[in-house]
Amino acid sequence: PRPRRRPGKLHADKAYDHRRCRRACQRRGIQPRIARRGVEDSQRLGCHRWVVERTFAWLSxxxxxxxxxxxxxxxxxxxxxxxxxxxxxxxxxxxx
CATH class of the missing domain: 1.10.287 (Helix Hairpins)
Structure with missing residues (x-):
């Protein structure tokens, strides 16, 4: 099997806006791109999430x-x- 590689960035919505999630990403060397509650509009992450959601819909x-x-x-x-x-x-x- 191929060696596992860690992603460089993680895109997530406001549900993951917690210090523990951000710290867990940083401990693993992953840059978190998590929308902030009450500050950021989740539309900015939508273009990345849409690809994943669309693929899950096709497979479902x-x-x-x-x-x-x-x-x-x-x-x-x-x-x-x-x-x-x-x-x-x-x-x-x-x-x-």
Whole structure:
């Protein structure tokens, strides 16, 4: 397997605006980009979060991934890879 890499930045909404969350990120060498309650508008982080939310919505169309029926992690992982492949195939259809 590939070596694990730590992300450089973490984007989060106002629900994670706590000192402990910011400290945990900084201890791990991750720059927190967390919207502040009552100060920042969460729209600034929306462009980053939208990509993740959209991808989860695409994957949630596959019932087997929405409700996890498999007990084994390797089988669930294989279905997740298959689901991601189908999402990519649908997005690339007609481009070539």
């Amino acid at each position: 169309r596959m019932r087997r991934l929405t409700t996890r029926y498999e007990r084994r992690v390797d089988i669930h992982y294989a279905f997740t890879l298959l689901g991601c492949s189908l999402v990519c195939l649908n997005k690339l259809q007609g481009r070539f």
